[in-house]
Amino acid sequence: MLFSEIYGSYFNVVASILKEALNNSLTDNKITQLVHEKAFAESVISIPTSLKNNDWLLFDDDFKPVIKHSPTMPLTTLQKRWLKSLLLDPRIMLFEPDFTGLEDVTPLYNTDTFVYFDQYTDGDPYTDENYIKCFKEILKAIKEKRKLKIYFNSRTGAEHSITCIPYRLEYSAKDDKFRLLATDNRHINVVNLVRIHSFELLDEYDTNSFKLPQKHLKELVMLLHNERNALERVLLHFSHFEKETLKIDENTYEIKLLYDKDDETELLIRVLSFGPVLKVKSPIEFVDLIKERINKQKSLQVIQKQKNH
């Protein structure tokens, strides 16, 4: 159904090669470039060969395309039904695509077909007019490489403003929130979109002197004791990190992952959620944070015991 050659990289590359040929701009280098861009590592041999030796009858003996029109393919029913379903998602207001042509299409699913049972309940207000306006303008600023001055409230409610270069919109499905990633050329600023109440779109910045800021990553090393199906649970849970797993013995594994220092508290509670099947080896500051939580817990349990006696 989804696994069909019509969606495949080979068909896409060949369509691009035919387009170039019909524009009289096809060269061997161009073929190699298109294959590199749109297909796989080994396609650079298989695709040109199949085109040139007439396995695929798309170029004549003089290597002229036999088709007459620049190749295009109509959308499949599945693609249209999927697009129609997106129109039911409240977040589509942030993008406002042209839905002409989809009027008679049946959605593939309704939004309530999916139950995100552990998603946090204080997600962004996607139907709020000011939120939509901010989102669209920030998106525009990023695409047009323009600076922004944003006015926002911090967690404590204090009013702030910064002039910055916005470079990404980051979404978390767990939090159901968008965050703006921006830089003032010294710091990375991460601002929840919902906290931004107004903005000024400023001039274009010099893209040549702009370098994407790099996050400072730290390495967390943990030992995993494989009981209660912990191996699969832990590795799935932390699968979105860049990580490496090493088998130490039949039931013990070492996991190394790279994390953003700014997310340390979040990572701490995620590690705690696995209880004793995970033991943090390093960094030592992280181990200390865990010890602090456990000691606090121990103290609270002592108080509770004394009270009960």
Next chain:
Amino acid sequence: MAYSELIKNFERIRDYMREFYIYGFKSRNEYTAKSARSYDNERRRIESWLGDFMLFKQNSAGKNVFLSVDSRQIPHNPLYKAFKAKSFTNKDITLHFYILDILDNKDNLSLQEIVEAINDQYLSKFSTPFSIDESTIRKKLKEYESLGILYCEKKGREVFYKRTDYKHIDIKSWADALSFYSEDNPLGVIGSFLLDKLDSYSDVFRFKHHYMLHALDSDILCQLLIAISEQRSVELDLKGIRTGRKYKRNICPLKIYISTQSGRQYVLGYHYHSSHMLFFRLDAIKNITIGNTDNKYSLYIENQKKFDKHLWGVSAGIGRSLDHIEMTIHIEKGESFIFQRLNREKRHGRVEYIDEHTCKFTADVYDATEMLPWLRTFIGRIYDLKCSNKTVIETFYDDINKMIDMYGGENNAF
């Protein structure tokens, strides 16, 4: 058969990609399900598709191959590439471009006219004679009609075909939406196919807590969504994740439950044999056969709504009785965010302040043992924990004691 980077069957590669991505500590000798040659071919294919994300490590057990990627740093899920590597015949690709080219002039053409055009206008351009028989062309037209690429109309005894893009869809206006939904949506691979149609698109979005593995279950999910939208029953071919046991289940699928904190996806369906609502992990489903429409669908949905009111995750526990749980949390000065955290993270139940420094979370759920990971995130703040299911209390405090030992007690657990 000669090696090709394209594949005919997705199922085998699905298993290997999962192993490389999730586990990644196995050496070649440990992949025993198939032959060593099969392993070498699959590894080579995955390397051809995802070379940038593949890493190798040599140790005493041999060479480990694994996929490692920080999903927060990349705009597109690389695992979608597996869906773009379907093999095809020489006739498939040739006819694809011929048929869409012939019908590009917006005319309705009959099968006979299409066959003639292929022979006279395309194949005649080659010095070596080639031919494609009429039945192959008819089959391809039928296939494209079922995919929705072609529209077919019967006039008298003849069938006429035309392309379906006579109704124009401005896909460029969807570019930003596609960049976002191709990653966020559970069937984002369709968005990725659509992005491939665009010459360029913005690189604006990134995704935190982004689980990518579900991409490999997209075909299964797609079939389930079709069955749900048509209110049809399905037969599932399953293979136990831990046991490897193969079995079948007949259900009426109702909802797809997704964990945003592990990426796991489940179908909830009415199981005909047991007359119960049951969950099945999508990565355990190997094949789906869509059956007949079920006229009791709305009744099942009503039951699902009631059922959902006490589900913490995806377990209904034993006997479907409710566990009552109460967690008392200590809040220090300036930590009002803990109260907010409880409110946004609780899936059921209520949170109330007892006094300035204490609040209480109360809930009734089918299986309170599912709550243990969440309860542990409050370690250091839990003043009291009560639960009608004694296993929950025992496990929680046993775990705390083990952790005390692990991080400085006398008995080191490792």
